[in-house]
Amino acid sequence: MARSSIKRIAINTGGGDAPGLNAVIRAVTISALNRGWEVIGIRDGLNGIFLPDQYPDGGLIPLTREKVRGITHLGGTILGTTNRGNPFKYPTKRKDGTMYEKDRSDDVIRAFKKHKIDALVAVGGDGSLTISHGLAEKGLAVVGVPKTIDNDLDKTVITFGFDTAVSFATVCIDRLHSTAESHQRVMVVEVMGRYAGWIALNSGISASADVILIPEIPYDLQKVAEKIKERERQGGHFTIIVVAEGAKPKGGSLSVVSKELGRAERLGGVGERITAEIQALTGKETRCVVLGHLLRGGTPTTFDRLISLRFGAAAVRALEQGKTNVMVALDPPTVRYVPLEQVTGRMKAVPLDCDTILSGRDLGISFGD
Numbered sequence: 001m002a003r004s005s006i007k008r009i010a011i012n013t014g015g016g017d018a019p020g021l022n023a024v025i026r027a028v029t030i031s032a033l034n035r036g037w038e039v040i041g042i043r044d045g046l047n048g049i050f051l052p053d054q055y056p057d058g059g060l061i062p063l064t065r066e067k068v069r070g071i072t073h074l075g076g077t078i079l080g081t082t083n084r085g086n087p088f089k090y091p092t093k094r095k096d097g098t099m100y101e102k103d104r105s106d107d108v109i110r111a112f113k114k115h116k117i118d119a120l121v122a123v124g125g126d127g128s129l130t131i132s133h134g135l136a137e138k139g140l141a142v143v144g145v146p147k148t149i150d151n152d153l154d155k156t157v158i159t160f161g162f163d164t165a166v167s168f169a170t171v172c173i174d175r176l177h178s179t180a181e182s183h184q185r186v187m188v189v190e191v192m193g194r195y196a197g198w199i200a201l202n203s204g205i206s207a208s209a210d211v212i213l214i215p216e217i218p219y220d221l222q223k224v225a226e227k228i229k230e231r232e233r234q235g236g237h238f239t240i241i242v243v244a245e246g247a248k249p250k251g252g253s254l255s256v257v258s259k260e261l262g263r264a265e266r267l268g269g270v271g272e273r274i275t276a277e278i279q280a281l282t283g284k285e286t287r288c289v290v291l292g293h294l295l296r297g298g299t300p301t302t303f304d305r306l307i308s309l310r311f312g313a314a315a316v317r318a319l320e321q322g323k324t325n326v327m328v329a330l331d332p333p334t335v336r337y338v339p340l341e342q343v344t345g346r347m348k349a350v351p352l353d354c355d356t357i358l359s360g361r362d363l364g365i366s367f368g369d
């Protein structure tokens, strides 16, 4: 879409929230207003535009300078978000009461036309960007902004939200050292990250964990028990284990909490699972702490604020330059644009030969293998 034809853009935030969302909203809004464009915020992913009946007060929020004032440092999203709103797989009831996933994407396209919205800045992770890619293929001008605490999106060095999550996890693990040492216990800390081990790896190394279990390296608890016993022999009567929610035993399966129609499976429970097994294997009192959604809250770090603001402004520049069906990506020292089709449906796992893992091994950390 050529620059002159843009009059009105929308922004939405989809999937799990992440620190930095409000900073992106502010950057997009101010950058667009400065170009004379109108900016509309869509509530709760795309629900605000394609399910108007659910929003008696309006699913679309005109974004003004006043609306975005003073929000850069706030966690969450002023627009709301959801991971249940995929219009391509909308859970729908049949006459016989059974449910199926219906493609309602044409309703979304129609709604954008009805509201005379020329383009969308879609802020999200793989799920939301896959939806955005689908809408772009149907003719909507879309620029994606990579969000997720999990850092598992391909083609960007980092996603915003990750640094804040890792920083907080590091502080939490730091705090567990003193209680673990005082009670001579094994402490297991479960962190989010879905199918990737970035949060566990980076926080575990930063906070001097003894064992880090990530999805990319299936674990053997015998090896973990050996590490704990070796520490005992060397006078270390406590052990800190960081486990990613997506970690799984060698030849075993993921710990899944639930799988519902129209949304991604929920992971969790691996921490408790290995806690019992480690206690049985070592005879040492072992306790589990699940950091869970605490990693998604709080004020974004300076790093996350800055890349969020840079991503938001760069998304508006992309639209101005007529770029669409792309994602803003961090490629230090700059941001660049990558086609959405190169991003979606992939996952950026931790490479086994990356220097962070090699350094962890050099530091004596066990990866349970």
Ligand code: F6P
Residues within 6 Å of the ligand: 016, 083, 125, 148, 149, 150, 192, 193, 194, 245, 266, 267, 296
């Ligand atoms: O993708 C971010 C994330 O926090 C994952 O780390 C986690 O598996 C998932 O979202 C949890 O989502 P929900 O809050 O919907 O259970």
